[in-house]
Amino acid sequence: MKYAIVTDSVSCMPESEFIHRSFKLLPLAVSFEDVHYLDTISEKALIPMHAAARVGVKANSMSITPTEENIRKFVIEELVPYYDTVFFFTPGSGLTPIYDTCKRVADSIAAEAKAIRLEKSITTPFRISYINTQSALAGQGLVAMYADDLLKAETPLSEFTNKVSDLAPLAQSIVVIRDVIYARHRQKMKGNHSLSLPAAMIANALKVSPISKLHQNELVMIDVKTRGFANSVNKVFEFCIEQITQGLAVPMINVSVAGDPASLHQYNSFKRLQHECENHDIKLYIGVMTLAGSIQIGCGTVSVGIAPLDPEAAPG
Numbered sequence: 001m002k003y004a005i006v007t008d009s010v011s012c013m014p015e016s017e018f019i020h021r022s023f024k025l026l027p028l029a030v031s032f033e034d035v036h037y038l039d040t041i042s043e044k045a046l047i048p049m050h051a052a053a054r055v056g057v058k059a060n061s062m063s064i065t066p067t068e069e070n071i072r073k074f075v076i077e078e079l080v081p082y083y084d085t086v087f088f089f090t091p092g093s094g095l096t097p098i099y100d101t102c103k104r105v106a107d108s109i110a111a112e113a114k115a116i117r118l119e120k121s122i123t124t125p126f127r128i129s130y131i132n133t134q135s136a137l138a139g140q141g142l143v144a145m146y147a148d149d150l151l152k153a154e155t156p157l158s159e160f161t162n163k164v165s166d167l168a169p170l171a172q173s174i175v176v177i178r179d180v181i182y183a184r185h186r187q188k189m190k191g192n193h194s195l196s197l198p199a200a201m202i203a204n205a206l207k208v209s210p211i212s213k214l215h216q217n218e219l220v221m222i223d224v225k226t227r228g229f230a231n232s233v234n235k236v237f238e239f240c241i242e243q244i245t246q247g248l249a250v251p252m253i254n255v256s257v258a259g260d261p262a263s264l265h266q267y268n269s270f271k272r273l274q275h276e277c278e279n280h281d282i283k284l285y286i287g288v289m290t291l292a293g294s295i296q297i298g299c300g301t302v303s304v305g306i307a308p309l310d311p312e313a314a315p316g
Contacts, residue, residue, distance in 0.1 A: 003085040003151055005144055008098055009039040010063070010296065011089065011133075012256035012303055013141035014287030021148045026074060026088075026098075028292040029064040036064070043288040050259045055291065055299045063292040065097055071105050075128070080113045081120055085157075088130040089144045094217035095136055102130050131164055135214045137293050138305030139173030142254040145285070170249045170307040172215035174239070174315065176232045178300035180210065211236060212297075213314055222314045230267060233302050237269035239315035243308045244276045252283040254305035258294035261286045264302075 008026045018025065018041050027039045032054055040046065055061045066074070079086050088102040106128045113126040133143040146167060150160050209232040211223035226232045240253055253273075257263065264270045264286065277284040294301060 001085055001151075002083050003087070004079060004083045005148055005151075006079070006086060006088045006102075007140065007144050008066075008090055008096075009041070009290045009292045010091075010096070010136050011140040011144060012138045012287060012289050012293050012305070013145055013254060014285050015041050015043045017145060017285060017287070021145070022151070023144070023148070024078060024086075026066060026071065028066065030061065030291045030295060031064065032061050034060065037291070039063075039290050039292045041290060046288045046290065047260050049291065050288070050294065050299060053299050055258070055294045061291075061295050063295045066101070068101050068104055071098075071101055072109065075105060075109060076112065076116065079128075080109075080116050080126055081122070084124050084126060086126075086128045087147065088128070089133050089140065089147065090130070091136045091140060091214075092132040092134060092217040095214070095219070099130065099132060106130050132168060132217070133171065134168040134216050135171050135173045135305070136296070137173040137175065137214060137289070138254045138256040138303040139171045139214055140305070141256065141285075141287075142173075142250070142252060142305035142307065143168055143171050145252065145254065146250050167249055167307055169216055170309070170311050172213050172306060172308070172311075172314075174236050174304045174306065175212045175214065175297055176229065176236055176302045177210045177212065177298055178229050179298040180208065209233075211315055215311070223316065229300070233267050234269045235315050236302070236304055237267060237273045239313075240304060240306055241269065241273055241276050243306060243313060244280050244282055247309050248282065249307035249309055251281060252285065253277065254285045254287075256287050256289045256293065256303045256305070258289040258297075258299055258301045261288060 004022055004024045006024045006026050009028045029036050030039050090099045090102055093099045117126055133140045147164050150163055207227050209229040210221055211232050213220050213222050
């Protein structure tokens, strides 16, 4: 079976994994000061853009969701002639409108796909489905990489679907926010006015770095007291170490940085995390966050994808 896993560019994973696995990128457009660009997974291009702090309130940065027409064109041109089975991996409609758009395309494209394949003398059927990862950023990338591992192992599709469905409610993306003012700005754009500007300014003055969790299609703030970005990142890595000793649903952790991954070595608990992963045969993925990802949460942010056995587990 020739298959492709499609993820949008908010899904975070290392560039090398994306290139060497059966992934196809549905890139989001991003804009800075009303100039539009197509998002990229190139770490060589992304690192200097993060270093230049292109993402920010003053830059009027935003991501642009593909239209149904964009996605249909992408499927027809990039997928139908080359793959027998396609899986869309995207968070649910609670986090992004892309899920519903992909669902509409997948549910309506069968006849058109069949005609195109017959023109190219391809008689095997074309199958397309959509899977709600229930998380975004590094958690979304974690679910997609696990799915690819299953398909590479030639897991039967019925078993594959069950295993991915079992993982999605456990996978979470833990996010450490560096810029509280920007995070408040993004939430306000989405209609969430729970964090006032004075409260955000106080948190910023106190150097509070909030920790949030993207899980089961919801974004929840779980720590708004820890001062210092390094302290918050260390707390998340310590949480990961604790969950490794208790057991994970899948033997992998996915870390994505809106900056240079080399910066992770400054955190005291990062080496311990590496050591624990090696001791417990856990694959540790490290990559650079896409622009569409960092636009959602801010420059310098760290996102960690992990699947604890306890769905309620969180740093604390």
